[in-house]
Amino acid sequence: DQQVKQNSPSLSVQEGRISILNCDYTNSMFDYFLWYKKYPAEGPTFLISISSIKDKNEDGRFTVFLNKSAKHLSLHIVPSQPGDSAVYFCAASVKSGSEKLVFGKGTKLTVNP
Amino acid sequence: GAGVSQTPSNKVTEKGKYVELRCDPISGHTALYWYRQSLGQGPEFLIYFQGTGAADDSGLPNDRFFAVRPEGSVSTLKIQRTERGDSAVYLCASSPQRRPGTEAFFGQGTRLTVV
Numbered sequence A: 001d002q003q004v005k006q007n008s009p010s011l012s013v014q015e016g017r018i019s020i021l022n023c024d025y026t027n028s029m030f031d032y033f034l035w036y037k038k039y040p041a042e043g044p045t046f047l048i049s050i051s052s053i054k055d056k057n058e059d060g061r062f063t064v065f066l067n068k069s070a071k072h073l074s075l076h077i078v079p080s081q082p083g084d085s086a087v088y089f090c091a092a093s094v095k096s097g098s099e100k101l102v103f104g105k106g107t108k109l110t111v112n113p
Numbered sequence B: 001g002a003g004v005s006q007t008p009s010n011k012v013t014e015k016g017k018y019v020e021l022r023c024d025p026i027s028g029h030t031a032l033y034w035y036r037q038s039l040g041q042g043p044e045f046l047i048y049f050q051g052t053g054a055a056d057d058s059g060l061p062n063d064r065f066f067a068v069r070p071e072g073s074v075s076t077l078k079i080q081r082t083e084r085g086d087s088a089v090y091l092c093a094s095s096p097q098r099r100p101g102t103e104a105f106f107g108q109g110t111r112l113t114v115v
Helices: none
Strands: A010-014 A019-025 A029-039 A045-051 A055-060 A062-065 A073-077 A088-096 A099-102 A107-112 B004-008 B010-013 B021-022 B031-037 B044-052 B055-056 B065-068 B073-078 B090-093 B109-115
Touching: A010 A019, A010 B065, A019 A029, A019 A088, A019 A107, A029 A062, A045 A062, A045 A073, A073 A088, A073 B031, A099 B031, A099 B044, B004 B090, B010 B021, B021 B065, B021 B090, B031 B073, B044 B065, B044 B073, B073 B090
Parallel strands: A010 A107, B010 B109
Antiparallel strands: A019 A073, A029 A045, A029 A088, A055 A062, A062 A073, A088 A099, A088 A107, B004 B021, B021 B073, B031 B044, B031 B090, B044 B055, B065 B073, B090 B109
């Protein structure tokens, strides 16, 4: 069973507009959530994270929102830029000591000039 | 080096052969992870090292997979009797001691193809 779900395989937005990427999770033991960005032929790179005790974290153009009651988080990118085109992975950290990451399948974002 | 380095970047092997994949983590990072990413999927956890010891190997799919980190730095993932289903991108990540697992820094991966 998939504990972290990204139900939209792809998203296309216009440059300058807002991109909203969604993620749902099922495991209530997750205590830390992260977004990674991945370009082709590269490893994922960390983008932004949020602790389960918060509901919002902002870093420049990127904001992550966490709704614990709905077990839902979202990544907002505003304004979107063509260089943001990549696959975005939502990940969650299990409170198990190893703090391994559980990833969703990813959403491919395309920002059109 | 500046980042996590994985070698080789690509590996093609015949079914049944043995392969080794190498990971050089960021200097000073004590936590090291191996993940596997199949086509259309997100990375899946394989094994976690804290220092030299495998603290969590619950993600290794079977006993054909083994990983070592003898001096607490470089790690090698070893796959015996490879099968076509082992074809994937194998990712290594490292992170500093203060919060293992979060903000892990990934290498570019080794693409393994078993023919």
